[in-house]
Amino acid sequence: MAPALSPDVVLPTAPALSVGFVLLPQFTLMPFAAFVDCLRLAADDGDRSRQLRCRWRFMTHDGSDAISSCGAVMTACEPFADPSEFDYLVVIGGVLHEPGDADQAAIDYLRRAADQGIPLVGVCTGVFSLIQAGLMRHRRCCVSWYHHGDLASRFSDIEPVADRLYLDDGDRLTCAGGAAAADLAAYLVERHLGRAWARKSLAIMLFDEHRGGERGQPQPVVFDRVSDRLVRKAIRVLEQQLGDPLSVDALAERVGTSRRGLERRFRATLGVGPQKFQRDLRLRYGLWLLHYTERSITEIGEACGFADTAHFSRHFRTAFGAAPSELRRHPDTLHERLVDPFFLYVEARQN
Template sequence: MLPVASHEPLSVGFVLLNRFTLLPFAAFVDCLRLAADEGDRSRQLRCHWTFMTSTGEQATSSCGAAISPCEPFRDPASFDYIVVIGGVQDERDRVDSTALAYLRRSADTGVPLVGLCTGVFALIQAGLMKGRRCCVSWYHHRDMIQRFPAIEPVADRLFIDDGDRLTCAGGAAGADLAAYLIERHLGKAWAMKSLHIMLLDEARTGGHPQPQPVVFGKIEDRLVRKAIALLEQHLGEMISMEVLAERVGTSRRNLERRFKETLGVSPQKFSRDLRLRYGVWLLHYTGKSITEIGERCGFADTAHFSRHFRSAFGMTPSEMRKSVSEPGGARVDPFFLHVEGRPAL
C-alpha cells in the first residue's frame, strides 16, 4: 500500500546513458511535468527534475533525438529518486564507469534508484541488484539471463517496487511507474491529472502483466533466432514463408531446413503455435471477444482460430476462458513457448 502523500515537492534526477530509450524517458518525465503545475504550464513547482550525464553534455537517445540541457552528476541527496535509463544492448561493451560509480554512491547515500527499461542493466553492472528480483521487458529477458545468470529477471509485470530499488520494463509503463510515485508523494488527484492529459484512463499497477507471448530458450542458430524475432513482432498477421525468408536473407527451402534441424518443426507450424500462445494470453488477461482474439492473432475467421486452438490445447477458446475463471481450473502457461529441443505445442 502506498504511504500517505506528503505533498512535499517530488525531486527526480535522471541519469541518461548513451543512446537511452526515448519512450520510457518521455512517458516518465512528462507525467512528472503535468503533475508539477496547474494546467499545462510546465513550471517545476510540485515536481522537480534534472537531466544528468557523465560529461554534463547533451544526451543522445537511441532514435537520434538529443536531450539538452544536461548537467554533470549532482549530489544524490538532493533527489527523492534517481532514475537511470539505459541504451540499446548491442553496445553492451560500452560501459559508462562514471555513471556506475555515481549509482553506487547514490545507493550508499540511501536514495532509491529506479532502473527504467534497460537502465536495470546498469544497476546490475553497478553491483546493486544482488539478491533482488528485477523487472525487465520480455524483449530483453533472454539477454539478461545470458549476461547475468545470477540475477532473477521478472518479465510478467510492468514494474517492481523493492523499496530502495524500483525496476520497470520500460515503454509506456514509464508513465505508470511515474504516476505511482506521484500518487505516493503528491496524492492521487495529481497522478490522475497527468494521466488524463496524456489520454490514459488510469495507472496500471506494477503487477499488471506485460503483453508478452514470447519465445524463451536457447537457440544457437542465428538465422532461426532472427526469424523468430520477426514472427514475435508480427503476431497479428500471417507472414508468408517467402517474405520471412527474404527478410532474414535466405531462401524458403533453407529456412524450413534450419527450423526443422533446430526446433523439429516447420516455420509455418512454429508461427501458428506462437500466435495461438498469444491467443491464450489474450483469453487470460483481456475481456476481448473470441472473434476479436482470433483477428488479433492473425487467423482468417473464428472457426479457423477455434479449430487450431482446440487441436493445440484440447479445448476451444470459450472452454478455456470458462476454465481459467473457475477455482482450480486448468491453465495453460500463456507466457512461455519453450524451445529447448522442441516447441511446447
C-alpha cells in the first residue's frame, strides 16, 4: 500500500474516478451504501474518507432530500449537475411504482447524459429507469431474480438476465443490487485506480474476494410464474427452508390451509405434490451450488437439507442423470443442466 498522505494534502483537481449518484424515490439503501462505501475506501488511505482518488455526488431532480425505501433520509443532495462532470452516472432504484414527476425529470436527465456519451449504471431497479428512458432497447440487462418477472412482463424488447451479479455492456452497466453493488463498484475502481485499491476497499468491507459479474445470484426462484397465490406463498416459504426441510403438515400450517388442500392445489398447479416439489427445489439449489461454488459435495448436501452425502447423491443422480462428482468433472454438461435455472421447473409442468 502507498504511504499515508499527510494531513495537508490538497484535494486533486482531477480524481481518477468521478461518480454521480441519481437517487430515485424510495431508493434501496443497501446497494447505494455498498457502492459508495467502496468508492470512499478507495479514495483515501486508511479510513479517512477524503475524496482524493475518487469523487462522488448525490443528486435528486431538484436537490431535495432523498428518502430511501426503509425511511432513512439522504440530506446531502444537490440538483442534477452537468453529466459531463462524471465518469459514470449511477442510478439507484427503489420500490417499483408508476413514474411520477420526479421520475420523469430523472429520465430526461439520463437521456441527456446518454447523448453526451456518459456511461450509465443501473443498480437494483435503477435499470427500470434506463429502460423507461429508451436507453436499453435490444440490450441484455442484469436484474435481481426477485424483479425478473416484473421486467420481463413490462418490457418485451429487453433481455433480462438473472443468473449473474452484474453485466458490463460498454456504456451501460447493470447490477442486480444488494451486496453485488460493492462488487460492481470494485470493478470500476480496479479499472480506474488499479487492483490494489479495489482489494483494499473490499477487505475493509469484510468481503473475502472480488466476485466477478459472471458469478451467479444466490438461489433460483420459481414463484413468479405460478398462477395459484397460495402455492406461490408456499414456494416462498420453501425457498427460505432449503437447508431445513418442512413437513407437508408444517408447510400447510404456515400458509393457512389443510394438508389435503395444499396437496390438491400443488397437484392442480404444478402436477406434483408439495413434498416432491420441495425435494426437487432443494436438488436444483444443490445443482446451483455445485456450479457456482467450491463447496464439497458433503457440504452441498448439508446445505440442501439432506441427511448424508449418499442420500443427496442418490436423489441428485435421479434428477439430473449423473452423480454430483461426475457433473463437477464436466463443467459444460453441468452448465447445460442450469439452462434458465429460475423457471425451468415450473415451465416444464405448466406448459
